[in-house]
Amino acid sequence: MITVGIVGGTGYTGVELLRLLLGHPQVTVTILTSRTEAGRRVDDLFPSLRGHTDLTFSDLDTAQLKQCDVVFFATPHGVAMQHAEQLLAAQTKVIDLAADFRLQDLLQFEKWYGMTHQCPNVLKSSAYGLSELNRDKIKAASVVGNPGCYPTTVQIGLAPLLKHERALIDPTRIIVDAKSGVSGSGRKANMAMIYTENADNFKAYAVQGHRHHPEIVEALEQISGQKGLFNDLIFVPHLVPMIRGMLSTIYVDLTTVGSEIDLQKLYLDFYANEHFVDVMPENSSPETRSLRGSNQIRVALHKIQANKLIILVAQDNLVKGAAGQAIQNMNIMFGFAEDSGLDGIALLP
Structure with missing residues (x-):
């Protein structure tokens, strides 16, 4: 069993991460952050989760995140790289659903995202998280940049x-x-x-x-x-x-x-x-x-x-294009069955 933190829990990918992780047999979500909803029950904002979680949104607290085995960043570009080095120092793995660890070319990153990368050394050692094509690198990585959809x-x-x-x-x-x-x-x-x-x-x-x-x-x-x-x-x-x-x-x-x-x-x-x-x-x-x-x-x-x-x-x-693939990467990183928490059948109609 591992403990998980989600930074940015009110966006579509954040709540999709939570929805899927709540059904994962080897995961406990211990912290879910939101700058605007801190103190509010998660199932108050997202009634679809009533009866499935009693979590409350909290402010981003790096000390709390360091207690997690892995932290997902479902945040705008530029947030994960502000915290990655501190989390890695505490042996906490990082999976970023934004672009901070997707592009190895720093000039291209700066051109397209309008910011300077704050931890280029971490970027160099990160894995690009296309699960099917980079499985070996993901398994050995402490930081994964989830691909764009x-x-x-x-x-x-x-x-x-x-x-x-x-x-x-x-x-x-x-x-x-x-x-x-x-x-x-x-x-x-x-x-x-x-x-x-x-x-x-x-x-x-x-x-x-x-x-x-x-x-x-x-x-x-x-x-x-x-x-x-x-x-x-x-x-x-x-x-x-x-x-x-x-x-x-x-x-x-x-x-x-x-x-x-x-x-x-x-x-x-x-x-x-x-x-x-x-x-x-x-x-x-x-x-x-x-x-x-x-x-x-x-x-x-x-x-x-x-x-x-x-x-x-x-x-x-929102799933294979974002939250689902992020969890697939987590499963690879921790040696879980790759479909753990992801074996749900699609909804139709």
Whole structure:
């Protein structure tokens, strides 16, 4: 049994972490922080948790957090790195759901997040938490940077192609057309996110550049072992009028080798032992609603011409795209079964 702290318990990812961890057989959540709700019962703010917890929100107290085996930061960018060194000194592990430990390139981090990294040495020793692809590093790490939701779909979608011993796609001609529900922007007052601005509407955003783009590029370089090949990747995110869910449509050009091999078998073999990756039958259409509340991620392939492949990847952006993957990483770090606390069935309808 381990003790867990959650910093930032009032946001969507924070309460999703709590919901999942309350059902984890080897976890006790001992502290849940909130700057604005300190002293308030958690089940008063989130009635869905009535009867499941008697926790009360508290102020962030580093001394209390040091008593935990692991602390999750479900906070804005820049918070986790202010506390990581103190927690590590107390042998407390850190899992950050923001961007503080995602990008190894400090210049890119400063450019896209508008701040200087406060603990670059900790960053160097941290693990990037794409569970299926970095399991060994995560297991040995004391700090894990949870991937962004969009980058998770792109990496799961492309990894079998990029890990192959031969070049199967043209890395300079990748297009990612991605859609997310409004919960991806967090639980905060934002005029662009209110119901009347999003209902009956569908729009692209950050077309000229999104902070997940450099994360995707850096991650694909790590997967492929090749630098400088993915800078021309086109990534366009869209906002869909739904609460949860994410679907990325990835377009790639196949090489001669790639057009000749059995790509469906390649994906099935690559993810054969991955509990949370569901490779669907060829030409399927994964639906976001079939994954609501689940840590699964679904992949489907459509070969539309001899040298054109479309990869569809769907997930719940709050679970596999955030809180669920963070718990999956925790399970890896502490040697628990990887599906502990994550074996719930998706909700439908």
